[in-house]
Amino acid sequence: MRMPRVLVKTSNIDLSTGQITMRRSHPSINNFNEWLISACRSNMDIKFILSGNDAKALVYxxxxxxxxxxxxxxDMFAVAQQGVKSIEQQRVTNSIDNAIEKSRKLVLRCYNMIASQ
Structure with missing residues (x-):
């Protein structure tokens, strides 16, 4: 994910190459434009698309x-059921956990299995 990124004090344009460098005040935050975010009332990630390959990847x-x-x-129920079976198999080997921790693990496992499908 190319993190952490280099900090840049001010946005600028290199006139010889045409490269645009946007201001970056934190190494782990994507470029953004506060005016576009306010106008669209949403979060966004800004990236200039200069090549045909990038444009094709974006369309895809x-x-x-x-x-x-x-x-x-x-289908979701079957995936959640796999998560329950997985937790039950672990419970046999590790029965020390309390009920809250078992419930947390069950919900997390089911969510992860559904999200990965």
Whole structure:
């Protein structure tokens, strides 16, 4: 993810190469424009697309995101059931955890399995 990034005191444009360098005050925050964020009322990540390969990758990403289907309930239930079985197998080997910790692990495991599917 190319982090941490170099800090830049002021935004500038190199006239010889045309490279735009945006101000960065923190090494782990993406570029942003406060005026665009305010106007759109949303979070955004700004990236200049200068090559055909970057444009194709962006079109693919947007198309894939927009056309993804919502998983069926029975599919999600089957994945959650796998998480429950996994926790039950671990419970046999480690029965020291209290009920709250077991519940937390169960919910986290089910969420991770659903999110990864």
């Amino acid at each position: 990403y947007i198309t894939d995101y927009v056309t993804k289907s919502t998983p069926a309930f029975h």
